[in-house]
Amino acid sequence: MAPLYALGCEGSANKLGIGVVSHDPATNKTRILSNVRHTFNSPPGTGFLPKDTAAHHRAHFVSVAREALKTAGLTSPKDLSCICYTRGPGMGAPLTSTAIGARTLALLWGLDMVGVNHCVGHIEMGRVITGADNPVVLYVSGGNTQVIAYAEQRYRIFGETLDIAVGNCIDRFARTLNIPNDPFPGYNVEQLAKKAFFEEDGVTKREPVLLDLPYAVKGMDCSFSGILGAADLLAAQMRKQDALLASGGTLKEGEERITPQDLCFTLQETVYAMLVEITERAMAHVGSKQVLVVGGVGCNERLQAMMGLMARDRGGSVYATDERFCIDNGIMIGLAGLLAWETGFRTPFEDSTCTQRFRTDDVHISWRSD
Known part of the structure; x- marks a missing residue:
């Protein structure tokens, strides 16, 4: 079986991260092909508001996605198996902006979507x-x-x-x-x-x-x-x-x-x-x-x-x-999503929503049997 590829999109807070990761089910080997990130920073003494962070993600989604695909060296988006996105937890407006971008790419390229728990992505990447x-x-x-x-x-x-x-x-x-x-x-x-x-x-x-x-x-x-x-x-x-x-x-x-x-x-x-x-x-x-x-x-x-x-x-x-x-990135979402996709998990387009509250222990870790 040939290696499988996924595009991961993370935008639960002030970092927009998009990357391409591959996983070979036969050898259980993982390769990171690209890991592109763009951060929204507010002035000293201030925090980042959801609406401003969401606007940042919308403004940079296309350029970050293009750079991630170019760096990965994929000949065509059709080489991807799925588009993975952070379903939650996180800030509502940034999550939604990133999910819309991921959904657009999946519809444009005719690919499956996989909604990923942010914490599970961190764990699997770690x-x-x-x-x-x-x-x-x-x-x-x-x-x-x-x-x-x-x-x-x-x-x-x-x-x-x-x-x-x-x-x-x-x-x-x-x-x-x-x-x-x-x-x-x-x-x-x-x-x-x-x-x-x-x-x-x-x-x-x-x-x-x-x-x-x-x-x-x-x-x-x-x-x-x-x-x-x-x-x-x-x-x-x-x-x-x-x-x-x-x-x-x-x-x-x-x-x-x-x-x-x-x-x-x-x-x-x-x-x-x-x-x-x-x-x-x-x-x-x-x-x-x-x-x-x-x-x-x-x-x-x-x-x-x-x-x-x-x-x-x-x-x-x-x-x-x-x-x-360890800082929020797209490849951790791509990896966790791809592992779930390999076991048959899909997120229907009509269910490709976000939630600010998504418990780590709500996720069925179907790819682990140990």
Whole structure:
């Protein structure tokens, strides 16, 4: 049997990603032929609104799709088996804009459509890139935070956020500090956190200051909204200190000066420690020694390091990818969709809709039988 090809279209948030992926059922080999992405960025201190993000996706869909097909080197769109798109979860307007683009291509070229769960796409791409066999999955992004393990053709959720996602917590705190959104706010928060280990000259080392923030682990679940609120209060206190010092005043005796670097360091250490705790508990429950970190926040080097220390203490290992694959992209949607298509799954055109709420454990993982 010859390799099969799929075009994947992802647009659940501010990144429009389109790519071509191939899978050979005979050898179970996967090849990435193209992975094109275009990001909508808003000014520092602001977030991205659904209507503006949707307009961005509509404006760039055709050019990104053309580049993906050209880079893949396909002689004809007819070489594709199916068009895959993100059905959810995500932001409603961007999801809809991308789905309309995918539906147009499928109708134009006479191809099947496959609606894909965004999280399942992350997991399948992570498994292929890292070679992780049957890991506990930590899925962390701007819109989702879940601890997952596979059982009986479902990705079962063992723990999750009770309010906002960890990525949303970090992104919103970046707005509080007026940190730029380019290339993405979480990355810039991470770079500031690294500077907490140095004095202002960037050379002289120091002990980073760990400020007091809530630690909100509730069984297997986490809560991040209270942490964000407390971090915002510390940021307000920092601004008062800066104003006092700028006017020639001095801090109270024994009062530590708060810096953006220490704030970012503290936020990362707190929320990532929470994620490591619930992931370790899930590993103990299912008897796994592998951890796979997926989603945009999974690019964070500090999270990977903390998870790696925990995994090694348990005699295990951690698997993660770089920004090409952990940040939202089209090939992860193409891969998960193609695997489903091979087992006979199709999304009828009249059902090629989107939903902002699409549970990871709602998906029948028909291509896995282990």
